[in-house]
Amino acid sequence: MARQVQVNYQEKPCYKIILNHSFDGFLDALEQEGIARDRKICIVTDTNVAKLYLNEVTEICKNAFPVVEYFVFDAGESSKNMATVEKLYEYLIKRHFDRKDLLLALGGGVVGDLTGFAAATYLRGIDFIQMPTTLLSQVDSSIGGKTGVDFLQYKNMVGAFYMPRMVYINIHSLLSLPNLQFASGMGEIIKHGLIRDASYYQWLKDHQAAIQAHDEDILEEMVYGSCLIKKNVVETDPKEQGIRAYLNFGHTIGHAIEKMSDFSLYHGQCVAIGMHSGAYLSFKRGHITKDQYEDILAMIQGFDLPVSVSDYDAGEILANTKSDKKMVGDKIKFIVLEKIGQAAIDMTFSDQELLEGIQVLLTDE
Numbered sequence: 001m002a003r004q005v006q007v008n009y010q011e012k013p014c015y016k017i018i019l020n021h022s023f024d025g026f027l028d029a030l031e032q033e034g035i036a037r038d039r040k041i042c043i044v045t046d047t048n049v050a051k052l053y054l055n056e057v058t059e060i061c062k063n064a065f066p067v068v069e070y071f072v073f074d075a076g077e078s079s080k081n082m083a084t085v086e087k088l089y090e091y092l093i094k095r096h097f098d099r100k101d102l103l104l105a106l107g108g109g110v111v112g113d114l115t116g117f118a119a120a121t122y123l124r125g126i127d128f129i130q131m132p133t134t135l136l137s138q139v140d141s142s143i144g145g146k147t148g149v150d151f152l153q154y155k156n157m158v159g160a161f162y163m164p165r166m167v168y169i170n171i172h173s174l175l176s177l178p179n180l181q182f183a184s185g186m187g188e189i190i191k192h193g194l195i196r197d198a199s200y201y202q203w204l205k206d207h208q209a210a211i212q213a214h215d216e217d218i219l220e221e222m223v224y225g226s227c228l229i230k231k232n233v234v235e236t237d238p239k240e241q242g243i244r245a246y247l248n249f250g251h252t253i254g255h256a257i258e259k260m261s262d263f264s265l266y267h268g269q270c271v272a273i274g275m276h277s278g279a280y281l282s283f284k285r286g287h288i289t290k291d292q293y294e295d296i297l298a299m300i301q302g303f304d305l306p307v308s309v310s311d312y313d314a315g316e317i318l319a320n321t322k323s324d325k326k327m328v329g330d331k332i333k334f335i336v337l338e339k340i341g342q343a344a345i346d347m348t349f350s351d352q353e354l355l356e357g358i359q360v361l362l363t364d365e
């Protein structure tokens with residue numbers, strides 16, 4: 001086995017992130033973590049991931065579990081809702097899944113968030129394992145126990161903090177990712193460096209060519225580094241009472257653009273665009289220099305991510321930003337960079353300043 005990261009919850013060991021280069025080590029990982037196998041398992045995945053990995057993972061599970069079921073839903077953010085969760089509940093009820101049984105989330109962020117939420121609520125909570133297959137889910141959404149679905153016009157509006165029993169990462173699955181999805185994950189990875197670790201940010205710059213060539217050892221190093229940063233943040237503040245909000249850098253405006261694009265832009269692309277605003281406003285507040293601001297833009301673009309949008313109205317973006325669930329009264333909980341590698345919460349931005357931060361994103365094309 002390659003590397004492992006222990007994640008604690010409320011200062012007690014809770015689950016491990018296990019990095020590997022195939023799905024083959026999954027049974028050994030279950031054994032190592034003392035996860036019982038004399039129970040039913042339901043693999044939850046989407047139509048895209050099912051084509052790639054469902055057979056392989058099902059065969060592996062059949063060597064360990066007496067009953068292996070699978071539930072496949074349509075790929076995409078449009079499935080991340082209560083209707084899909086209800087279908088999953090029904091599927092589990094019909095197959096007599098009880099409280100000692102297990103769910104396995106095989107896929108990206110939508111699969112992990114939705115399966116985790118179903119696990120948190122079905123029979124008041126059954127075990128689940130995260131098996132993230134996208135870059136974004138490996139470094140971000142599978143870690144920290146945020147589970148949930150979108151509701152009405154709000155992203156991740158209904159959910160629960162609910163910890164997985166294990167996160168099993170197969171780095172090799174990154175090699176089959178479409179370029180846009182790989183870039184989307186890089187958005188969160190760049191964010192990790194910017195908010196928490198300047199040396200990791202520099203490392204990403206220094207290894208850009210190898211990362212983009214998908215050198216598997218370098219990818220492992222990068223995923224491991226990001227997992228460590230995320231682990232550190234969620235251990236310090238598991239329920240987002242304080243510094244966990246730093247992980248929202250780029251998300252406040254990013255979520256608004258994601259929704260306005262009708263989810264045609266990937267999450268990480270929208271975070272990249274949102275980070276542009278965050279970096280710009282950090283520069284305007286005098287926290288970072290113009291050179292650093294420009295360096296951040298170049299870094300984001302260097303990893304094939306957008307820093308602007310066309311055909312959007314600044315006022316509309318602001319209005320959508322203000323409908324984010326993270327508003328405190330009429331104030332936006334905005335995340336800025338105090339310097340490269342250190343974020344801060346700032347609730348003092350006026351609408352005028354925010355509009356200026358949005359304006360820099362808009363192009364005429």
Ligand SMILES: O=C(O)C(=O)C[C@@H](O)[C@H](O)[C@H](O)COP(=O)(O)O
Nearest residue numbers: 140144146155156188244247248251
């Ligand atoms: O784990 C967290 O906390 C994060 O905020 C990580 C984000 O990158 C992630 O997109 C998260 O799902 C956003 O959560 P939300 O509470 O802002 O919806």
